[in-house]
Amino acid sequence: MRIGMAKKKMIELNNVWKDHYIPIELKLKLLKCLIWPFMMYGCEAWSQKKDDDKRIEAAEMWFYRRILRVKWTDKRTNESVLKELKTERTLLNLINARKLKYVRHALPNHRTSLMKILCEGRLDGRRRKGRPPISLVTNLTTACGLSLHQIVQKSQDRAGWQQKVRSPIARAN
Known part of the structure; x- marks a missing residue:
């Protein structure tokens, strides 16, 4: 931090x-x-x-x-x-809104597949013992209240996604 x-x-x-x-x-x-x-x-x-x-x-x-x-x-x-x-x-809501804006920016970009690997991909190997670590995907799904599949689909609609991103800020102000 x-x-x-x-x-x-x-x-x-x-x-x-x-x-x-x-x-x-x-x-x-x-x-x-x-x-x-x-x-x-x-x-x-x-x-x-x-x-x-x-x-x-x-x-x-x-x-x-x-x-x-x-x-x-x-x-x-x-x-x-x-x-x-x-x-x-409002600071926490702004941070969550910036995360959601970045999803809209990074997912449709076909030149870099980093966000797709991060959100949709799985790594090979075995998971360590204990509680699974908090991931960016978990933060995104809790911030907007949608599943990852819904986030990917809704982020394709630019106007609708901007409305979704602005909603936490609108509640805060």
């Missing part, structure tokens, strides 16, 4: 976050333009576990608390911070 890099950039911009003359709306826009790209770089290929999702949500709340200058010792709930900023948690 790239949470550490994003937090480092957030700390580097401390003067911006502490400035009382910059409105909070502008600080939120700066956060989404300057910090979130560090956080989401390469997220299309991440295979996330539930623990990783919790870390992403915690980092998002850390960013918001940093903007409001809320100390970690203050007894503030996440809901009160989100209410004061007049926003909702």
Whole structure:
């Protein structure tokens, strides 16, 4: 994960976050333009576990608390911070939407079969003992609520797939 890099950039911009003359709306826009790209770089290929999702949500709340200058010792709930900023948690939904957009981009490409091998292919050999690892396919199917076969079919329809990709973002905003 790239949470550490994003937090480092957030700390580097401390003067911006502490400035009382910059409105909070502008600080939120700066956060989404300057910090979130560090956080989401390469997220299309991440295979996330539930623990990783919790870390992403915690980092998002850390960013918001940093903007409001809320100390970690203050007894503030996440809901009160989100209410004061007049926003909702959207980072995880954006990451899932970027994954789904990448599927639309990579599946029809006949020159590179990497995505087809990743999504549809099977590797030779035996699986290790224990629980199967979380895969990108598992993340994609849980993000959009469709099976892999349905994802492949629906991604062929450009307009319908864009509507499907935008739906998690529309619920978040």
